[in-house]
Amino acid sequence: MTDSYAVRAEGLEKRYGDKRALDGFDLAVREGTVHGLLGPNGAGKTTAVRILATLVRPDGGRAEVAGLDVARRPGEVRARIGLTGQYAAVDEVLTGQQNLEMFGRLFHLGGKRARARAAELLERFDLTDAADKGVGDYSGGMRRRLDLAASMILAPAVLFLDEPTTGLDPRGRGEVWDSVRALVAGGTTVLLTTQYLEEADRLASRITVIDRGRAIADDTPDGLKNAVGGDRIEVVVAERAEMPAVVKVVARVADGEPESDEGGLRVHAPVTDRVAALTEVARALRDEGVRAEDIGLRRPSLDDVFLRLTGHRTETIGTEEAA
Numbered sequence: 001m002t003d004s005y006a007v008r009a010e011g012l013e014k015r016y017g018d019k020r021a022l023d024g025f026d027l028a029v030r031e032g033t034v035h036g037l038l039g040p041n042g043a044g045k046t047t048a049v050r051i052l053a054t055l056v057r058p059d060g061g062r063a064e065v066a067g068l069d070v071a072r073r074p075g076e077v078r079a080r081i082g083l084t085g086q087y088a089a090v091d092e093v094l095t096g097q098q099n100l101e102m103f104g105r106l107f108h109l110g111g112k113r114a115r116a117r118a119a120e121l122l123e124r125f126d127l128t129d130a131a132d133k134g135v136g137d138y139s140g141g142m143r144r145r146l147d148l149a150a151s152m153i154l155a156p157a158v159l160f161l162d163e164p165t166t167g168l169d170p171r172g173r174g175e176v177w178d179s180v181r182a183l184v185a186g187g188t189t190v191l192l193t194t195q196y197l198e199e200a201d202r203l204a205s206r207i208t209v210i211d212r213g214r215a216i217a218d219d220t221p222d223g224l225k226n227a228v229g230g231d232r233i234e235v236v237v238a239e240r241a242e243m244p245a246v247v248k249v250v251a252r253v254a255d256g257e258p259e260s261d262e263g264g265l266r267v268h269a270p271v272t273d274r275v276a277a278l279t280e281v282a283r284a285l286r287d288e289g290v291r292a293e294d295i296g297l298r299r300p301s302l303d304d305v306f307l308r309l310t311g312h313r314t315e316t317i318g319t320e321e322a323a
């Protein structure tokens with residue numbers, strides 16, 4: 001593994017009026033990896049990406065992409081990056097093939113090369129069968145894949161993906177994840193913004209959590225989840241009288257103290273071996289004759305991460321408005 005960074009940002013600042021969109025934001029993304037930038041609405045993710053992609057100038061701090069200062073050498077940076085915005089940029093009326101050819105022409109590829117590159121990318125993103133269909137008839141997942149393909153026209157060294165799966169169903173999300181993995185296997189470094197801990201967990205080797213324009217954590221997915229308490233088992237009972245028995249059973253299986261809440265009808269505790277814990281708790285409850293309403297496993301969410309790291313929930317962010 002090399003120690004070189006594809007992206008480095010130090011103390012980035014960006015104000016919009018009184019609003020501090022970025023407030024001393026730091027980031028380091030290793031070459032050849034997927035790095036997750038995880039944060040709720042309004043945390044500053046898009047602002048950070050737009051600065052790194054040279055679309056917006058920061059008010060302070062500095063950033064390098066592919067070893068080049070974004071403020072001093074924006075043209076050279078642009079030649080080495082791709083960007084997929086939060087909202088799909090493809091044209092509804094054109095076909096998939098036509099869309100990619102158009103992007104190729106925008107990058108001065110020339111007709112023949114643009115056509116060849118379009119076909120190659122459609123193949124890579126599993127869209128060959130839909131090449132001649134109007135994008136208006138594409139599913140959300142197909143559209144996102146076409147968007148990814150468009151940002152790969154010049155095979156960028158660094159690709160910025162701004163919430164590539166927001167609004168997609170699980171299948172579309174899975175398709176995009178596969179495409180991202182394929183890109184990284186091909187040597188591209190990806191900075192992926194997301195509001196989903198699960199997404200960052202699946203794709204990223206490292207995650208930076210952003211809150212109110214600052215990085216508040218930078219860790220591996222496992223490190224982050226462990227800091228939050230990892231996966232939890234949850235048992236819900238119908239009768240409060242059952243609780244002591246449930247707490248005893250859960251305590252036997254869990255890796256930490258069980259906690260109870262929701263009017264004393266729910267017990268939850270951290271576990272490491274998810275499936276074993278689930279099976280064991282179900283069996284033990286049955287053996288003790290305790291009837292559970294529900295037994296489940298819960299992965300930590302962005303909201304759990306936030307609560308643990310900041311003491312507040314994600315909903316409160318971005319709703320407090322700068323006048």
Ligand SMILES: Nc1ncnc2c1ncn2[C@@H]1O[C@H](COP(=O)(O)OP(=O)(O)OP(=O)(O)O)[C@@H](O)[C@H]1O
Nearest residue numbers: 016019021039040041042043044045046047048318
């Ligand atoms: N062009 C702009 N003019 C004014 N305010 C802006 C502008 N762009 C961003 N902001 C504000 O800066 C803050 C950060 O916005 P940003 O879009 O970077 O957040 P985000 O993390 O991408 O959120 P989301 O998850 O909703 O996309 C928000 O409070 C937003 O309202």
Ligand SMILES: [Mg+2]
Nearest residue numbers: 045046047086
């Ligand atoms: Mg955004």
